[in-house]
Amino acid sequence: MREMLKEALEVFYRVDTAETLGEAVEWIESFAYSAMLLDRNLFGKDEGMELIPRLKKLQPSCAVMIASAYGGVEERIAGLAAGADDYLEKPYDLRELKMRLDGLIRRFAPDVIEVGSLTLDLGNQTISAEGKNIVLSKKEHDVLFFIASRPDKIFSRDDIANAVYSDPSSMTSNTIDVVISHIRKKLPVDIIETVKGRGYALKNV
Amino acid sequence: MREMLKEALEVFYRVDTAETLGEAVEWIESFAYSAMLLDRNLFGKDEGMELIPRLKKLQPSCAVMIASAYGGVEERIAGLAAGADDYLEKPYDLRELKMRLDGLIRRFAPDVIEVGSLTLDLGNQTISAEGKNIVLSKKEHDVLFFIASRPDKIFSRDDIANAVYSDPSSMTSNTIDVVISHIRKKLPVDIIETVKGRGYALKNV
DNA sequence: CCGTACATGAAAAAATCATGAAAATGTGAG
DNA sequence: CTCACATTTTCATGATTTTTTCATGTACGG
Missing domain, CATH: 1.10.10.10 (Winged helix-like DNA-binding domain superfamily/Winged helix DNA-binding domain)
Known part of the structure; x- marks a missing residue:
């Protein structure tokens, strides 16, 4: 799934993916990103969320989008509370993802x-x-x-x-x-x- | 609510939001705006209204729109008396808000x-x-x-x-x-x- | 030091722009 | 409808700027 997404998004963006939390941390400490797409079901439910403040501290102008299968209000609130900037419910259309990402990036890009x-x-x-x-x-x-x-x-x-x-x-x-x-x-x-x-x-x- | 609105409006405008009266004052002292959208139920009913003359003094060409749930005539009059330029009753449609904002901005744009x-x-x-x-x-x-x-x-x-x-x-x-x-x-x-x-x-x- | 990668002046080539004049189109009065 | 006149568009030209090439000098890493 991750590889598919990467491949699809790579048409439009430069993409790095992480398989583990540690790998993700390594990435964000090494490069400046425009956006992070975080699957709420990866890395364990709340451990993954810890990435957000960490990223925001290092890269305040990086946007965070959360994707999750459970689209309840609580989920959404939890994500935003953790510092995410947008929330996407699975299953989602690739075009929708791109549009939302573009919007986010535009809003967050230091101009x-x-x-x-x-x-x-x-x-x-x-x-x-x-x-x-x-x-x-x-x-x-x-x-x-x-x-x-x-x-x-x-x-x-x-x-x-x-x-x-x-x-x-x-x-x-x-x-x-x-x-x-x-x-x-x-x-x-x-x-x-x-x-x-x-x-x-x-x-x- | 504020965040949702911001997000929606950000498609069309550059938006800053304030959570407190002080934050709002800080904004209007720092940047030139085309319009302010002020919720009458924020900041306490009448304290918020004090923002209007303050803004108008600093930025005469900035339009002020008030939104409020209690749509009585008195409310409307109070808002306009305080110096607002338009009045919007909640609940309102986003498209309506945009149209009214556009109208206001057009009216107030230095021409x-x-x-x-x-x-x-x-x-x-x-x-x-x-x-x-x-x-x-x-x-x-x-x-x-x-x-x-x-x-x-x-x-x-x-x-x-x-x-x-x-x-x-x-x-x-x-x-x-x-x-x-x-x-x-x-x-x-x-x-x-x-x-x-x-x-x-x-x-x- | 040596070799390669980079910087830069100057000339050549190409692209862009301003404008006069002519052709095409539109307009309105008689 | 027709003519006169104004507007709009096209085209050709020359002036100017930009882009590219090339030759040569300079900096850098090993």
């Missing part, structure tokens, strides 16, 4: 990223520093906001090309590098980190 | 935009500069006021076409560009900003 004096507003898709707006060209903009969409992740040049270019296969030169260089030249602080051999990532503060 | 000597009156849909009225043709007018409807947003040519043309798919040429050019020619100041690669936006001051 500004600040690095030094620089502010990226992911909602309005604008960049500013010390009150002044900064304008990038389209490609520069797309690349920067793609990298910023997952501040934790390291993106390979291929990742970036696939996201930003309609025909990534036709990219022969070091275009991405140059675009990065241009972005850096236009921003007052270097917000992009080069990870030699792996790609680029957003500098975490 | 003039001034850029330099130019004034756009969104309510009356008129344009003037230095006392003189400026008349645009229909398409020009539609395009300009569509862009002005969201002064912060960048509109792609597709956005504009979809909003202004009945059959946007049949648009093959650079019609939007030309209309923009015409608008610029008729206005004394260039109020429209070109965002290369992305579209057009209203110039912010």
Whole structure:
């Protein structure tokens, strides 16, 4: 079941799954997530719930959705009391799950990223520093906001090309590098980190 | 109840909720809102009402809607007397709430935009500069006021076409560009900003 | 040090945009 | 209905900006 779900969701999200409570804890201590989907019937009924405050402490901007077969009011209340943000009754439709997840993620996504004096507003898709707006060209903009969409992740040049270019296969030169260089030249602080051999990532503060 | 409402409204608006009067005060001192929905039965019957003048002083263009279970005439009068702009009787339908909120927000939205000597009156849909009225043709007018409807947003040519043309798919040429050019020619100041690669936006001051 | 990966200036190529002018369409008076 | 005039759309052009390539210099890890 977990593997099926993972496979289905992986079309839209980057997904990690945990088989045990300990594994889950390891994940949330290692990566920044947008959302956690927690089956109330896993890990024992209430032990699993302990994950929620733990996650929320580490990652306040991560949303928590609980799925459970027993859809009584008490269940729902218990979930929300434990800190969940949404509640889904099994059996559920995959499309419904995706819609609800998207909604949750949208609501919880921190929509500004600040690095030094620089502010990226992911909602309005604008960049500013010390009150002044900064304008990038389209490609520069797309690349920067793609990298910023997952501040934790390291993106390979291929990742970036696939996201930003309609025909990534036709990219022969070091275009991405140059675009990065241009972005850096236009921003007052270097917000992009080069990870030699792996790609680029957003500098975490 | 509050959480449910928040969740429902969050599909359409950005929502903050307050559990206590103090929390509410904190919110309205920190952010600019379009509307406040106030349950008459919260915070004690009349203490809550004190919020209204306080809000109105800080944010005159913020609308206030009161919801209450006891729908007597006196209640309604008391609410309006306290400075509320609309009154909603519980139980209410969510769709009704949204419609009424939208109406309120529209009524209270500051409806003039001034850029330099130019004034756009969104309510009356008129344009003037230095006392003189400026008349645009229909398409020009539609395009300009569509862009002005969201002064912060960048509109792609597709956005504009979809909003202004009945059959946007049949648009093959650079019609939007030309209309923009015409608008610029008729206005004394260039109020429209070109965002290369992305579209057009209203110039912010 | 050495080799590879990265950064960047500069030139070339491509895309985007503004606008004049012409063609098509709509409008209203006589 | 017809003509004159205004509006809307298309198209061609040139100016400008963006994007890409390429060559070369620099930093980094081993």
